[in-house]
């Protein structure tokens with residue numbers, strides 16, 4: 001690495017995220033300098049097909065000028081304001097109206113009626129937890145505070161969101177979970193964990209029974225809320241087995257436990273419908289969303305809450321004299337303007353419909369890899385998919401974790417000009433929603449070449 005190179009400057013100053021920091025001292029970071037549609041370019045001019053839309057998020061790709069224009073116009077009108085102390089601004093109102101008009105259906109008779117803006121998905125999930133506690137204190141249920149997530153669920157990296165996250169690596173040595181209020185139930189990875197002859201439906205029943213057993217063991221009077229991503233993203237793009245959410249929701253209703261849908265990845269057309277909750281008939285009490293809310297051109301996220309929860313906030317605030325929380329940059333006008341323009345573009349360009357139309361080509365191209373000796377399973381919905389690498393498909397034998405096969409595939413793909421994400425040995429794909437069928441072909445071709453090279457290196 002040249003001493004004054006950009007890589008050296010990066011290494012001298014920045015602590016990277018989700019990275020093996022000591023190993024990176026040797027290689028340095030790949031620094032991106034530009035984008036064009038579904039492609040990004042590094043500082044050497046190398047082009048990459050962004051098979052992950054950045055962080056499952058840049059839904060409109062990397063060169064949408066209409067969003068730059070929206071940001072510039074808002075910066076000239078009102079570059080900053082907030083929503084503290086009974087003040088606000090129109091960019092937030094315009095966005096909130098548009099977002100709530102397209103919100104998923106809440107529980108029957110209890111629509112999602114209000115929104116709290118934030119800057120990240122983690123913050124939305126933290127707030128959802130705080131609100132569940134706040135509401136149960138008001139209702140005279142001070143014991144009903146436990147929060148259930150799922151193993152391998154991902155909900156962010158602030159203290160509460162990371163506690164809720166079910167990935168051991170996110171807890172280890174960070175002294176998390178922060179308290180024993182955070183619990184994790186089994187995750188519905190049918191391919192990996194089904195027993196011989198167990199159907200998806202039977203497996204879903206077993207998962208719902210696991211949840212019920214956990215709630216009963218803890219005492220239903222102590223359990224406040226359950227969080228789930230409609231499709232588990234960071235866990236490896238895991239689609240739920242048939243009937244899973246129907247059965248999970250029956251358990252939650254039985255024990256009066258809130259359902260918080262984490263739509264941070266699935267929201268805004270990713271699963272072929274506006275929301276993952278639409279795709280899987282989830283009727284949530286609160287919904288977190290972010291990432292594609294602004295096509296990731298600005299940091300903004302939103303927590304939508306049901307009218308019942310809103311009524312409880314009104315009561316608590318009257319009782320206590322204030323609703324005592326808020327973030328300086330929440331509902332930032334520039335972010336709101338960009339997000340509103342994003343939602344308009346989704347409509348004008350029929351982006352969700354396009355995603356649904358490209359989905360069969362996308363899933364078909366990846367399913368075509370099932371003939372490859374390294375591939376055990378391919379699953380997906382809309383424009384999210386996971387490819388499970390296996391040492392022995394017939395006997396469902398995994399690679400040893402030390403072999404780091406997933407990471408090797410991710411790195412080789414990058415060398416080939418394709419950006420994908422390994423979650424263990426599950427390789428995830430969530431390209432920008434604007435991807436075309438020919439780009440899908442290109443993506444699958446680059447990935448097959450990557451798998452061939454990996455197989456050669458392994459044998």
Ligand code: PLP
Nearest residue numbers: 120121122154155156229264265
């Ligand atoms: N929830 C889910 C499902 C996510 O995938 C993520 C991030 O990847 C988050 C929450 C956290 O969002 P953020 O990184 O914006 O805090």
